[in-house]
Amino acid sequence: MAGQILGNRYQVERQIGKQTGRWTLLARDLTTQELVVLKLLFLDEQLEWDDLKLFEREVEILKSLSHPCIPRYLGYFEHELPNDKALVLIQTYVEGKSLEQCIQEGRRFNESEAKQLAKALLGILSYLHGRQPPIVHRDIKPSNILLANRQLYLVDFGSVKTLTGSGDSTAFTIVGTYGYMPPEQFSGRALPASDLYSLAATLIALIAGTHPSSLPHQGVKIDLSAFQLSPEFADWLGWLTESSLERRAKTVQEALDALDNGRQKPQVAQEPVPVVKPEDSKITLTKEANNLEIILPSRLGQTYLQIDPQQIALSHKRLGFQTGRPQTSPRQSISRLEIYQPAHQSPTDHANPQIFLWAGGQKYELTSHAVLTEAEVNWLAYELATWLKLPISNR
Structure with missing residues (x-):
């Protein structure tokens, strides 16, 4: 095609690339005398719909781009052939x-x-x-x-x-x-x-x-x-x-x-040290592959933590009746498990051990109504950590 003029303006100098149904040509713009790249897609009986879709997408995306290291879109026209026609994309030429x-x-x-x-x-x-x-x-x-x-x-x-x-x-x-x-x-x-x-x-x-x-x-x-x-x-x-x-x-x-x-490799979380349930604990824990329920005796009733495939829910009952609305969040939003162990620095320090679960921005305080011993908190933290596959954080 060397010497042929396309679009009444672009004189072909040589072929740069060739694929089935697609040619890439180096041409000279006879108006500006600059070299340009012409990408042709032949609209014949061998044309696949996906090829046309990709070509049109390339035209539209190049129109929107402006970066010194990406060839610039210059135009687009249709070229008539003896039996068919071709779509032609015009781009700036990079000599390299x-x-x-x-x-x-x-x-x-x-x-x-x-x-x-x-x-x-x-x-x-x-x-x-x-x-x-x-x-x-x-x-x-x-x-x-x-x-x-x-x-x-x-x-x-x-x-x-x-x-x-x-x-x-x-x-x-x-x-x-x-x-x-x-x-x-x-x-x-x-x-x-x-x-x-x-x-x-x-x-x-x-x-x-x-x-x-x-x-x-x-x-x-x-x-x-x-x-x-x-x-x-x-x-x-x-x-x-x-x-x-x-x-x-x-x-x-x-x-x-x-x-x-350098890449900061993710640290592998250590498995929690196994902890057994204290013999005198009155906490009830039931767990299956996708469901977990914990019932904690509280000062005036019971605290329930329930986790199923859809959600986490924390509720309180007094004399068998639920008090207030359950606190709920999507199961997949559970992100952190925390425990607090008071230092007991003096005989007057009566702070109790605490355990918290975070789901999204919500904090679930398992000990808001229940009073747990340090051994119970350690056991529950171990059970939750292994079941939820979460590390245990200390507050």
Whole structure:
């Protein structure tokens, strides 16, 4: 197509890329004499609906973006062909070398260089993920990252997706590139953490000089032991390429902070020391897999703590009748278990041991009506901690 003029304005110089039904061309704008990129989608009988949807989404999203490291949207037109027609997206041209070309030329990046690239890419992702609604690229890989004039550019927004109000994106169209795609994208799901996985996989490819799918693995994780990396950076790359979303970095800021300062690994809560019920206690505790009930004798009646799959409820009864309305919260809002053990520094200190549960912003005082011994508080705290899987905090 070299020399052909599209849209009565753009003279094709050469082809940059080609996929089924899609061409990417370098052209000269005859009005401004500047080089531009034309992305063509052919509207023929082989066109898939998903391809058209992705193309139109790319056009709409690029219109809304303004970042020095992202190609700028210049326009859009339809081009008539002998039998069909094509949709054409016009973008600014970045004259540079892709990181994929660097790999093919045998270039390998050291840790310092990889960290510089990481910070530059995280800066671009911070802009995309910070949009309202957030934008997930979904296809970060070496061929979509250009180096030009010591500047990094993220290109090819053909797989881009805006997130729904819930912050999640689930679609029937699976996009991405094998080796750089996190597991959730194989089921059509994408989040900001998905781009972080692809970013880290890209850095690993640049360090190794080959694609991640070709590298040895330890289980499902890429084995980085063969490369000269500091333990902190190897841990950071491993963290971003965790197959489980729950164990992976969630946000750009979280990843940046850990890159600069090291990752703060979550402390594993110690199992509470087993405590048995005091022989003389009149407390009744009944527990099943999803239900728990505690009945505490109180000064004027009984205190009831009930937890079922839906809620936590604390109520008081006097002479068999409920006094006041039960205090309730959703079960999933239970967040903290606290005990208070008075110091008993003097004979005049008559403070009693206390036990509290927090659910959201509400405090549930099990000892507001009941008087418990220190042994009873320790036993109840142990039972609640093991059943709710919460650590015990001291007030």
